[in-house]
Amino acid sequence: MKQLSIKVTSNANGQDSSYFLGWEEYEKNPYDEIKNPNGIIQMGLAENQLCFDLIETWLAKNPDAAGLKKDGQSIFKELALFQDYHGLPEFKKALAEFMEEIRGNRVTFDPSKIVLAAGSTSANETLMFCLAEPGDAFLLPTPYYPGFDRDLKWRTGAEIIPIHCSSSNGFQITESALKQAYQQAQKLDLRVKGVLVTNPSNPLGTMLTRREINLLVDFITSKNIHLISDEIYSGTVFGFEQFVSVMDVLKDKKLENSEVSK
Numbered sequence: 001m002k003q004l005s006i007k008v009t010s011n012a013n014g015q016d017s018s019y020f021l022g023w024e025e026y027e028k029n030p031y032d033e034i035k036n037p038n039g040i041i042q043m044g045l046a047e048n049q050l051c052f053d054l055i056e057t058w059l060a061k062n063p064d065a066a067g068l069k070k071d072g073q074s075i076f077k078e079l080a081l082f083q084d085y086h087g088l089p090e091f092k093k094a095l096a097e098f099m100e101e102i103r104g105n106r107v108t109f110d111p112s113k114i115v116l117a118a119g120s121t122s123a124n125e126t127l128m129f130c131l132a133e134p135g136d137a138f139l140l141p142t143p144y145y146p147g148f149d150r151d152l153k154w155r156t157g158a159e160i161i162p163i164h165c166s167s168s169n170g171f172q173i174t175e176s177a178l179k180q181a182y183q184q185a186q187k188l189d190l191r192v193k194g195v196l197v198t199n200p201s202n203p204l205g206t207m208l209t210r211r212e213i214n215l216l217v218d219f220i221t222s223k224n225i226h227l228i229s230d231e232i233y234s235g236t237v238f239g240f241e242q243f244v245s246v247m248d249v250l251k252d253k254k255l256e257n258s259e260v261s262k
C-alpha cells in the first residue's frame with residue numbers, strides 16, 4: 001500500500017517498557033494490608049495529594065473560578081467561543097508571573113514566548129516532533145522519569161541515549177559523562193539533537209547545581225544542539241537549598257534574550 005505519511009505507520013502502544021509492565025502487574029494484584037497482604041506495592045508512582053486540601057479550600061472560597069464566572073456573572077460564552085489561537089493572553093501573563101515568582105523574581109518570562117500545551121507530556125512530545133527527526137537522539141541523565149521512553153520516543157522515532165550518572169557524586173552530571181553519551185550516540189550512528197534534563201529531578205528529587213547548568217549550557221553551545229529543561233517541579237522545592245533555573249544561568253551569561261534561550 002502506498003504510504004501517505006511515515007508518522008502514521010507505528011502501531012506500538014508506547015507503553016512496552018518494564019515500568020509500564022510493572023504498573024499493569026500492580027493493577028492486577030494491588031497490596032492491601034488486610035485483604036491482600038501478599039499483593040504488589042506500587043512504588044513507581046508519586047502523585048501530589050498533599051495540596052488537595054489547599055485547592056479544595058481555595059475553590060470553596062472562590063466559587064467563580066470553578067463556575068466559569070466573573071463577579072458572579074457567567075463568562076461561559078466568552079470562554080466557549082473562538083479566542084486567541086495562542087491561548088488566553090491573561091492566562092499566559094498570569095503563568096509568566098507565576099513562573100517568575102517561583103524563581104524568586106530573579107528572571108522574567110515574556111508571555112508572548114510561552115506556548116501552551118495540555119500538560120508536560122504533550123509539550124515534551126511536541127518538542128521532540130519539532131526538534132528531532134526519526135533516528136535523532138536526545139541525551140538524558142540517569143535515572144530519568146520512565147514515562148520519557150513513551151513520551152519522547154514512541155510516535156516521534158527519536159532515541160534516548162543515557163548520560164550515566166552515579167550515586168558516588170549524588171548523581172551530578174559530569175563533563176566526561178556528557179562526552180561519553182555524545183560519543184555513544186555517534187557510535188550508534190545517531191545524530192544528537194539535544195540534552196533533556198528534569199530540574200528538580202524525577203525520580204531523584206534533587207536539583208541541578210549552578211555548576212551543572214553552566215556545564216550543560218557550555219556543552220550544548222559548543223555542539224550547537226538544544227537544551228530542554230523540564231522544570232515542572234520547580235514549584236515544589238522546600239528546604240534551604242535554592243532552586244536554580246536554566247533561566248538564572250542564561251541571565252548570568254547574558255544569554256536570556258539570545259538564540260540559546262528560545
Ligand SMILES: Cc1ncc(COP(=O)(O)O)c(C=O)c1O
Pocket residue numbers: 118119120121122145147198202230232
Ligand atoms: C519530569 C516529568 N515531566 C513530565 C511529566 C508529565 O507531566 P504531565 O502530567 O503534565 O503530562 C512528568 C510526570 O510525572 C514528569 O515527572
